Amino acid sequence: MAKESSSSTSVPVMAEGEEEEELMLHGSDSGWVEARTHCDHLASLNSDLLHIPTPHTPCNRCQHPDENWLCLCCKDVLCSRFVNKHMLEHFRHNNHCLALSFSDLSVWCFSCDAYLDAQAILPLRPVYETAYILKFGEAPPVRTL
Template sequence: MTTTTTTSDHADDPHLIGPFAIVPKQDCTHLADHDYTLPASAKRVDGHQPPCTDCDAIRENWVCLEQNCSQVGCSRYQQKHMLAHHQNTGHNICLSLSDHSVYCYGCESYIDSPKLVQLNRQLVEASN
């Protein structure tokens, strides 16, 4: 027997709008009291994402946004090295180098905040 998930099954989830849309959390308590900036380790290399620090994968990577951390790790759909980095260090906030979304492992949610304005500006400038 197969089970089909419908949007009505997720009616109580405040982070979903319609089928598959995610609304970023606006009140993440894990964000530090500083503006976030794009780490140098996040810069594209020969038109590609920088490689995962652990396995050298060059797609679907994330960069840690903790101050003084430059870890680049592959996604949970690859070998989960950014998740392992979070589990080993407690660093919660990371940036997707694929779609520029910001995720908090502590909240288990995508996030948006005024503290990310500088980071968003740098991402726009880097794509021009």
């Protein structure tokens, strides 16, 4: 049996695993990610991102209907790393590093290994707005920056 401390000040002792859980809730493992407002790879953007496939377009390789991304360099639609990894393979083979998720309309830069704020980065705004309209049938809400 463990001996109890006779100190008048008590420090809460976390049970095994609670400390890791606490770090996950408040650290990078919590799922919260701050999107970047700058990216050095925007020069690779396709010149016509006002005309894009609809968000319901299946993966061009495996025809998977969900979790698909739009390559912002060549406008190819490919599935995510959680399906068959076709967008990741596309990046590795073609070095097309910018992609928009049709699931949540986030923009990812594979070279920066980071999400990009599509509303704050002016060259990304048109494709974000077009994808939003195609997905929801209305313009996105105005966000003040």
